[in-house]
Amino acid sequence: xxxxxxxxxxxxxxxxxxxxSLESVQCKETFNCSTLCLTDxxxxxxxxxxxCTTITSMYVLRxxxxxxxxxxxxLNDKIPRLSSGDLIFSIGxxxxxxxxxxxxxxxxxxxxxxxxxxxxxxxxxxNVTNTCCVSSNxxxxxxSPVSNRDQFLPMLPNIKILLLNYMLSDYKNHNNDFQDYxxxxxxxxxxxxxxxxxxxxxxxxxxxxxxxxxxxxxxTLDNTQYVIQRYFFDPGNKRCNPYGHNRxxxxxxxxxxxxxxxxxxxxxxxxxxxxxxxxxxxxxL
Numbered sequence: 001x002x003x004x005x006x007x008x009x010x011x012x013x014x015x016x017x018x019x020x021s022l023e024s025v026q027c028k029e030t031f032n033c034s035t036l037c038l039t040d041x042x043x044x045x046x047x048x049x050x051x052c053t054t055i056t057s058m059y060v061l062r063x064x065x066x067x068x069x070x071x072x073x074x075l076n077d078k079i080p081r082l083s084s085g086d087l088i089f090s091i092g093x094x095x096x097x098x099x100x101x102x103x104x105x106x107x108x109x110x111x112x113x114x115x116x117x118x119x120x121x122x123x124x125x126x127n128v129t130n131t132c133c134v135s136s137n138x139x140x141x142x143x144s145p146v147s148n149r150d151q152f153l154p155m156l157p158n159i160k161i162l163l164l165n166y167m168l169s170d171y172k173n174h175n176n177d178f179q180d181y182x183x184x185x186x187x188x189x190x191x192x193x194x195x196x197x198x199x200x201x202x203x204x205x206x207x208x209x210x211x212x213x214x215x216x217x218x219x220t221l222d223n224t225q226y227v228i229q230r231y232f233f234d235p236g237n238k239r240c241n242p243y244g245h246n247r248x249x250x251x252x253x254x255x256x257x258x259x260x261x262x263x264x265x266x267x268x269x270x271x272x273x274x275x276x277x278x279x280x281x282x283x284x285l
Contacts, residue, residue: 004104012061037055043194045157053124056125057145059128062272067097067098068101068254069253069254071105074279087114091167092167093143094167096215097128098217107138118144119143119146119198162190194284201281228279228281232278252274
């Protein structure tokens, strides 16, 4: 499993190549299923959701190295060492590609038997998650069989880390009740989690996406029960938002594209040279 990252990207490239010709005929969108379509989701029509398998393959090809590297650095630098049997539960997991960063963290630190479970309501990701949720001696990962919130709530007392990876910005883009979601659902999640557990939020760092609303909500948390830390990965350009004013020590990508199809670097991951997310870690004491 040492080449899990490259194995996943090779599969995604094959999926992308095989599905693009079919969906170029069947696609009902005005853009083709490539970077233009992905850009349209991010910048032009934020209400639009991921709705075809080619986009999901494209998403992994483009963002896997960055997003997995961000999770790797967060676990490696900011969270006490995990133990065998610890459960990471990811809500709105989408592709589940954070498992690649988690598996490398466990492998590099020689931690056996960490568990990962992800849940997402959008079934379009299923083929991608079946590829990314690969298990090894270091990490057992799976897409949760539960289909709604009431079913996964009983799991929360058993988790070590609740992960919201690029989930809050997506939720806010597609819903008008972001504050209600924080007040009712995220707060309920925290209440159900045991002591000495963590909520990790890793998301876009654009200051106007989700951060202000989240900071307003988190300021109401009891500071005798929760410790909140905020960080940012500095990409070294003027667009950087110094969220929390605490810079992550390392922002480099941890996976190599050597040996992969050259298009991975020159086309799919063009202009994505490092990590650049905003990070919130809430430690329940």
